[in-house]
Amino acid sequence: MGDTQKLSRKLAFSIFLVIVLLVCFVLTTYALVTTTYQVVNENKFETGSVGIKLEDVDELDIRNWEPGAMLRQRLTVHNVSGIDVYYKMYFESVAGGLVDVTHVRVLEEQSGFVLYDGSASDFLAGNESLGIGTLAPDEQRRVVIEYQFEKDAANDVMGYDLSIVIGAKAVQVRNNPEKEFN
Amino acid sequence: MALPGQNRNKTPQGGILPTLGNGKAATAIKIAVIVLLILSGLFLAGTIGMQIYLHVSEKNEEKPDPGYTDVPVEIVSPSRETGLPHLAGVVYDETGACVSDFGLLLKPDGRSATTNRNGYFMFDNFGTGECVLTLTDAEEKTVSHVRLRVSAGETAGMSVSDGENGFFNIVLPRGARLAEIVLVLNRSTGALSVDIDRITYLTEDGLLATPNGTAKTTDNTVLTASGNLCFGDGRIFLPVVEPDGSRWVILADDTLVKLESGTHGDVTLEKDGTVTLPGGTKLLPDGSVLLPDGKKAEIGEAGTVIGDNVTWPVGENPPKNPDKPDKPDKPDKPDKPDEPDKPDEPDKPDEPEVEVNLPHFSGRLVVGDFEGSYRLVDKTSGDEALIGSDGYFVFDNLGLGEHTLVLMDSAEKTLAEVNLELISASYKGVRINGNAAGGYRLRCASDIRLTEFVLTLDQVSGKLLVDTERFSYITVDGYVQAPYGHTNSKAGVIVTPCGNILLEDNRILLPVIEKGQRWSISAKDKLELCLAGACGSAEIDETGKITLSDGTEIDVDGKITASGKNPTTQGPTGVIISKGTVVPIISPKPGEIAPTPDPSGDLKAELVEIAEEGIDARPFVAKNMYPGDCVTKYYCMDVTPNGNAVMRFYTQLAEPGAKLGEVLGIRVFLWSAGADGSYSRTAVLYDGLMRDLSADTTLAVTVTGEKNAVIRYFFEIQVYLDKTVGNEYINQSLTTDFRWELSK
Numbered sequence: 001m002g003d004t005q006k007l008s009r010k011l012a013f014s015i016f017l018v019i020v021l022l023v024c025f026v027l028t029t030y031a032l033v034t035t036t037y038q039v040v041n042e043n044k045f046e047t048g049s050v051g052i053k054l055e056d057v058d059e060l061d062i063r064n065w066e067p068g069a070m071l072r073q074r075l076t077v078h079n080v081s082g083i084d085v086y087y088k089m090y091f092e093s094v095a096g097g098l099v100d101v102t103h104v105r106v107l108e109e110q111s112g113f114v115l116y117d118g119s120a121s122d123f124l125a126g127n128e129s130l131g132i133g134t135l136a137p138d139e140q141r142r143v144v145i146e147y148q149f150e151k152d153a154a155n156d157v158m159g160y161d162l163s164i165v166i167g168a169k170a171v172q173v174r175n176n177p178e179k180e181f182n
Numbered sequence: 183m184a185l186p187g188q189n190r191n192k193t194p195q196g197g198i199l200p201t202l203g204n205g206k207a208a209t210a211i212k213i214a215v216i217v218l219l220i221l222s223g224l225f226l227a228g229t230i231g232m233q234i235y236l237h238v239s240e241k242n243e244e245k246p247d248p249g250y251t252d253v254p255v256e257i258v259s260p261s262r263e264t265g266l267p268h269l270a271g272v273v274y275d276e277t278g279a280c281v282s283d284f285g286l287l288l289k290p291d292g293r294s295a296t297t298n299r300n301g302y303f304m305f306d307n308f309g310t311g312e313c314v315l316t317l318t319d320a321e322e323k324t325v326s327h328v329r330l331r332v333s334a335g336e337t338a339g340m341s342v343s344d345g346e347n348g349f350f351n352i353v354l355p356r357g358a359r360l361a362e363i364v365l366v367l368n369r370s371t372g373a374l375s376v377d378i379d380r381i382t383y384l385t386e387d388g389l390l391a392t393p394n395g396t397a398k399t400t401d402n403t404v405l406t407a408s409g410n411l412c413f414g415d416g417r418i419f420l421p422v423v424e425p426d427g428s429r430w431v432i433l434a435d436d437t438l439v440k441l442e443s444g445t446h447g448d449v450t451l452e453k454d455g456t457v458t459l460p461g462g463t464k465l466l467p468d469g470s471v472l473l474p475d476g477k478k479a480e481i482g483e484a485g486t487v488i489g490d491n492v493t494w495p496v497g498e499n500p501p502k503n504p505d506k507p508d509k510p511d512k513p514d515k516p517d518k519p520d521e522p523d524k525p526d527e528p529d530k531p532d533e534p535e536v537e538v539n540l541p542h543f544s545g546r547l548v549v550g551d552f553e554g555s556y557r558l559v560d561k562t563s564g565d566e567a568l569i570g571s572d573g574y575f576v577f578d579n580l581g582l583g584e585h586t587l588v589l590m591d592s593a594e595k596t597l598a599e600v601n602l603e604l605i606s607a608s609y610k611g612v613r614i615n616g617n618a619a620g621g622y623r624l625r626c627a628s629d630i631r632l633t634e635f636v637l638t639l640d641q642v643s644g645k646l647l648v649d650t651e652r653f654s655y656i657t658v659d660g661y662v663q664a665p666y667g668h669t670n671s672k673a674g675v676i677v678t679p680c681g682n683i684l685l686e687d688n689r690i691l692l693p694v695i696e697k698g699q700r701w702s703i704s705a706k707d708k709l710e711l712c713l714a715g716a717c718g719s720a721e722i723d724e725t726g727k728i729t730l731s732d733g734t735e736i737d738v739d740g741k742i743t744a745s746g747k748n749p750t751t752q753g754p755t756g757v758i759i760s761k762g763t764v765v766p767i768i769s770p771k772p773g774e775i776a777p778t779p780d781p782s783g784d785l786k787a788e789l790v791e792i793a794e795e796g797i798d799a800r801p802f803v804a805k806n807m808y809p810g811d812c813v814t815k816y817y818c819m820d821v822t823p824n825g826n827a828v829m830r831f832y833t834q835l836a837e838p839g840a841k842l843g844e845v846l847g848i849r850v851f852l853w854s855a856g857a858d859g860s861y862s863r864t865a866v867l868y869d870g871l872m873r874d875l876s877a878d879t880t881l882a883v884t885v886t887g888e889k890n891a892v893i894r895y896f897f898e899i900q901v902y903l904d905k906t907v908g909n910e911y912i913n914q915s916l917t918t919d920f921r922w923e924l925s926k
Contacts, residue, residue, distance in 0.1 A: 035923060036924050039919055040802070040817070040919065040920040043801045044915060044916070046806065046913075048808050083806070084591070136596065173591070173595075175809060176809075176905075
């Protein structure tokens with residue numbers, strides 16, 4: 001009889017404990033869900049690109065080039081980006097004994113817009129007087145580079161050479177009213 | 183008599199069971215029972231907890247509505263009346279393919295029809311009231327169903343809406359003989375729906391109204407989009423050809439008969455089902471039209487008008503027939519004899535006659551900094567609109583028809599363009615969707631005075647994109663539909679989200695100021711400058727600032743200051759200004775029923791939740807961003823704090839180490855309503871790199887509301903790239919989740 005009462009008490013206590021645990025569990029579960037969320041997935045942000053290509057560049061043949069003579073080299077500037085760009089052209093590198101006696105003029109063939117007019121040695125990327133043209137998306141424009149052998153060049157430059165690498169760079173028009181290239 | 187606990191262990195077979203309270207075995211049993219109880223309890227509690235969670239979150243998760251059930255659908259309302267109109271249509275699937283050889287069962291009538299190879303079906307004398315069309319496959323298994331509520335109204339046109347309880351409400355004008363609908367079966371979800379943008383009806387007077395315009399069958403024979411051939415004498419030849427070549431025809435008295443080959447009036451029915459019209463044009467059994475010269479005619483999207491050796495789409499003008507010589511000019515009318523002089527009337531003020539071609543078209547361009555030197559040019563008319571403050575632009579009398587709007591810079595360079603087709607619609611309001619040219623088709627009811635759209639720029643495609651869900655319009659009778667609600671000019675002065683100001687006298691003041699004078703559209707729809715002084719019911723000073731009759735001021739920057747209140751703006755909702763108060767244009771969606779407060783105070787009522795309604799849950803996508811770009815999007819959030827709660831907004835990057843995360847910035851503004859209901863930016867929740875925006879770095883906002891009170895907030899999210907961002911960030915992308923968190 002005593003054992004049975006003990007057992008009953010223990011059972012009652014156990015059941016009470018279980019109920020308390022259940023209540024606690026319900027409350028914690030409820031507390032967990034009082035924070036709710038709203039989510040918008042897969043928001044995507046992509047940057048565009050600016051690209052320019054020099055295509056169909058004529059070969060420059062300086063054989064038989066003599067003081068007072070002009071050589072013309074044509075090439076195509078191609079805006080391969082999806083927006084309007086400003087572009088400018090320059091020599092990536094220029095070397096040779098003829099550099100100092102060569103005058104360079106760069107102009108857009110159709111419009112005649114002059115991108116550069118000066119000595120070959122100064123036609124470099126850092127030159128702040130380089131002209132800036134604009135190109136629409138996917139626009140191709142023919143450009144002519146005129147190489148003028150100075151008339152008064154001394155005969156001692158004959159036999160010298162001229163080595164150049166033409167470059168161009170472009171930058172977006174959008175949000176760029178200052179035509180900032182850097 | 184055995185005492186409790188005694189001899190209970192004896193089985194009838196005399197076997198022994200462990201006795202409770204008897205040694206180790208009893209203890210083991212006890213523990214096992216307790217463990218079992220605890221496990222059961224835990225399972226039960228977990229289930230209860232999950233149920234609560236699911237109950238809370240069910241509103242937060244978009245569940246695809248299957249739209250159908252295999253359980254037979256009962257019609258609750260018995261208000262069904264057969265008779266006119268006849269109902270015809272076609273069934274397509276979501277890819278646009280015809281759903282052929284499927285059955286359509288009409289309940290409660292019990293009638294059925296089968297779709298032909300073009301997806302066509304027809305119920306003669308369909309009538310009005312509520313019904314269900316059940317779609318069954320070739321094995322007669324139910325595929326889906328759609329609920330229709332057809333009624334004949336006093337309206338001039340037909341309207342279809344996706345109404346409450348899953349019913350599509352079709353309201354026909356009185357005198358409608360035939361209604362044509364397009365049913366769309368989504369095979370992946372099983373949903374069957376009515377395409378509410380492709381509705382056609384034919385009246386007893388012979389007027390065929392389509393989404394693209396109208397045509398009179400009394401002038402020309404007209405082939406509808408579904409393939410019904412409508413004659414001026416009232417006959418309708420259906421595209422249903424029997425194997426013997428006979429065709430089903432609705433006669434002028436609305437009886438359905440089958441005509442066999444032979445001559446029927448001025449029409450000849452060939453043995454193969456071909457219908458030959460008086461001019462020699464033939465309607466072939468497959469639905470195509472053969473002109474007398476043997477050429478196949480082009481079929482219009484909304485129907486085809488068949489003339490003499492020529493066809494043209496419904497809604498368009500007939501093409502000029504090169505074979506026909508131009509009509510000679512009419513001889514001048516003989517001069518009328520002079521009438522006797524009338525007594526002089528007082529002079530009326532000169533009013534130049536301006537041909538008004540509604541609707542005006544305004545909006546806002548939201549991507550990039552286009553103010554000043556950029557403009558939109560309508561290639562069709564040559565008209566142009568400068569992009570003004572906050573991207574605002576307006577075209578006076580853009581008019582119906584096809585337009586190509588081109589965004590140009592000051593150097594005449596084309597940045598992007600968009601093709602717009604503005605067409606007249608027979609139903610109310612404005613609807614917009616894509617067109618075949620990759621642009622947009624705007625169907626405008628004839629009473630639309632001004633439309634207002636938000637354009638964004640897609641650099642890759644070189645297109646301007648129209649936000650098809652956030653637009654506004656003003657009708658000739660002063661009704662205003664804004665993105666989050668509607669109102670009318672009787673409620674007060676209305677400022678639309680783009681800043682157009684509709685006065686009580688129907689004059690529209692524009693947010694365009696030139697030399698201190700403000701442009702406006704008069705009540706007669708003429709564009710004119712308002713000089714300083716009285717302009718309609720408002721006063722305008724020499725700077726362009728407006729003072730309304732209730733004393734509220736709207737300055738040149740669009741700031742609205744009601745008497746004695748802080749300045750606000752119209753925000754993304756637009757506002758109504760009346761009697762010194764500024765309230766947002768927010769109203770329930772059609773068919774939406776305001777939630778009933780739960781008085782029982784159960785668990786749900788105590789929980790915090792973010793309501794699904796009202797949220798624009800579309801992802802924020804911005805492509806081809808360049809240094810200096812800033813793209814803005816608004817999200818609307820309904821919150822039920824039930825007391826105090828804390829709200830946070832933050833992001834979770836899919837790839838925390840993404841390169842673009844180093845430079846991509848985000849600004850988050852909270853827009854909330856003031857005491858007078860007007861919305862304004864009330865907090866900057868964050869401004870910095872997107873990758874650094876987390877639950878810890880964002881500004882948490884305490885929101886307070888009474889039990890069950892729903893509070894609406896707008897989140898203005900600006901994503902930007904600084905001008906100094908360099909080349910190493912070109913062609914980079916970043917994907918992130920936006921999270922709104924609300925906790926007690």
